[in-house]
Amino acid sequence: MKLLGSLFCREVREVSKSRIGWIGIGNMGRPMSKRLIDADYALVVYNRTRERTAELANLGARVASTPKELAQEVEIIFTMVADSAALETVTLPPSGVLAGAKPGSVIVDMSTISPDTSIQLAKAAEEINVSLLRAPVSGSTAMAEAGTLGIMVSGSQDSYERALPLLQVLGKKIFYLGLGEEARxxxxxxxxxxxxxxxxxxxxxxxxxxxxxxxxxxxxxxxxxxxxxxxxxxxxxxxxxxxxxxxxxxxxxxxxxxxxxxxxxxxxxxxxxxxxxxxxxxxxxxxxxxxxxxxxxxxxxxxxxxxxx
Ligand SMILES: NC(=O)c1ccc[n+]([C@@H]2O[C@H](COP(=O)([O-])OP(=O)(O)OC[C@H]3O[C@@H](n4cnc5c(N)ncnc54)[C@H](OP(=O)(O)O)[C@@H]3O)[C@@H](O)[C@H]2O)c1
Structure with missing residues (x-):
């Protein structure tokens, strides 16, 4: 009975927690993506340097070969990369997120990047009915591990509400600041x-x-x-x-x-x-x-x- 109960719980969890994409396994992306795995989310991950995905693969994450491949498999895609150029590289080219993203998907970018790049990316995403949530963080790698980051969010309110349960795994204080580049x-x-x-x-x-x-x-x-x-x-x-x-x-x-x-x-x-x-x-x-x-x-x-x- 207990076994049946736990199998049932697992099934319910798998239905209610759809697979999430995570791009960027650096100093911040590594502990943040691990928190989502610990919270029972199934992850597909991508990192430019593939070796850095080994730890997450051992924890059950699937490793995608390109950001496009990752985007084809999920509806919510987190990005946590170094800078504006890195974000462009993982989103805009033919191997990038926008080439694979399904209409209705949400990109949650947590990197610190230029508001100018953010506007361009949001426009390109909107053209294929994909929403860009700007969600940069304040805090340290230790706070990323502890899930106590501050998260500043702007973008569509619907997308914010969809991403909120995931953001709550990553941060303690979450601030919704507006529809555009306010968070940047x-x-x-x-x-x-x-x-x-x-x-x-x-x-x-x-x-x-x-x-x-x-x-x-x-x-x-x-x-x-x-x-x-x-x-x-x-x-x-x-x-x-x-x-x-x-x-x-x-x-x-x-x-x-x-x-x-x-x-x-x-x-x-x-x-x-x-x-x-x-x-x-x-x-x-x-x-x-x-x-x-x-x-x-x-x-x-x-x-x-x-x-x-
Ligand atoms: N560290 C902090 O305490 C902290 C706090 C708040 C906010 N932030 C912000 O969070 C973001 C990530 O910081 P981090 O400390 O995690 O940086 P990091 O350790 O240097 O990691 C950077 C990530 O970006 C990837 N990347 C860099 N250039 C790329 C490119 N051209 N194409 C594809 N991927 C690329 C790296 O891939 P590789 O593994 O292949 O190099 C790595 O996954 C930054 O925007 C930073 O400003 C950091």
Whole structure:
């Protein structure tokens, strides 16, 4: 009886949870797609570097050879890739998602990309009756693993409602912001503040270090002060252990601030602080930190103060 019951439950679950597509198994895409598998969704996955799909294949995901093949098998397609060019590559060519997507499908793009690229992709998708949900995330790889990302969403409300149960597996706070590119701008705004906060912390920590304060004590005070935030808390370990293994690289932050600067220019909005942080990221990359976490801005601040000697 118990066995029959569990078989029945499994059947009901399989009917109610249709197969989901996931493109992009990078630092973020890997833990996020694993959460969907853990939540009993059947996944078809695609990654440019096929070897990176092995772990998910072992967990039961089917690996597609092209984004087109993946799109032919599902109705909801998640994309979590590096940048605008990567998103174009997996969606627009003859081997891309749009070449295979069934009418009525939804693409849920969670990458941080340009609002301009997003508009173009949404138009191309609409022409074949496919909807683009913009759903960039804020948070870290650890938050992706824990399912506690912040998710900013814009696009059709119907598509949002269809994707919501899946988004709830990936994030704790989900914000529906409008019908167009609102989520893209919101994500860039958040990263403008994160970049500036990181640079501020870099300067303050070096200032304190030169005056004789220990980094761990400073961070303990910072995390209990008015400027404490999830960001200051989750970067504390990295700053104390000085292990800058990337959760989010200098190069990635450069990409996001470039997008913010370009949009700000189009919108005629001066953003001098963002421009300044962008220059410091250039210096971080030029001094060999491009593939480290962007909190290596703290190492750069030490070098500028002669504290690395
Ligand atoms: N990491 C974070 O903490 C964080 C936080 C919030 C938002 N984000 C955003 O999330 C997105 C993914 O970040 P991530 O940290 O997961 O990056 P990542 O580890 O570098 O992974 C990037 C993914 O994009 C794929 N890709 C790159 N270029 C491609 C191309 N030309 N064609 C097809 N696929 C391509 C990569 O495939 P390969 O495996 O073949 O290289 C990989 O699957 C980015 O837009 C980032 O800004 C990241």
């Amino acid at each position: 701008y919101m994500k860039l705004a958040v990263n403008m503040i994160i970049g500036a906060t990181c640079q501020g912390m870099a300067e303050a920590l070096v200032f304190g270090k030169r005056a004789g304060l220990a980094a761990d004590k400073m961070l303990e005070v910072i995390n209990n002060s008015a400027i404490a935030s999830p960001f200051t808390n989750y970067k504390t370990k990295m700053l104390v252990t000085r292990d800058f293994t990337p959760a989010f690289t200098v190069r990635m932050m450069e990409k996001d601030l470039d997008l913010a600067l370009s949009q700000a220019t189009q919108l005629h909005v001066p953003v001098p602080l963002t421009a300044y942080v962008r220059q410091m990221l250039t210096a971080a990359k030029a001094t060999g930190k491009g593939n480290l976490d962007f909190c290596s801005l703290c190492l750069l601040a030490e070098e500028l103060a002669g504290l690395d000697k």
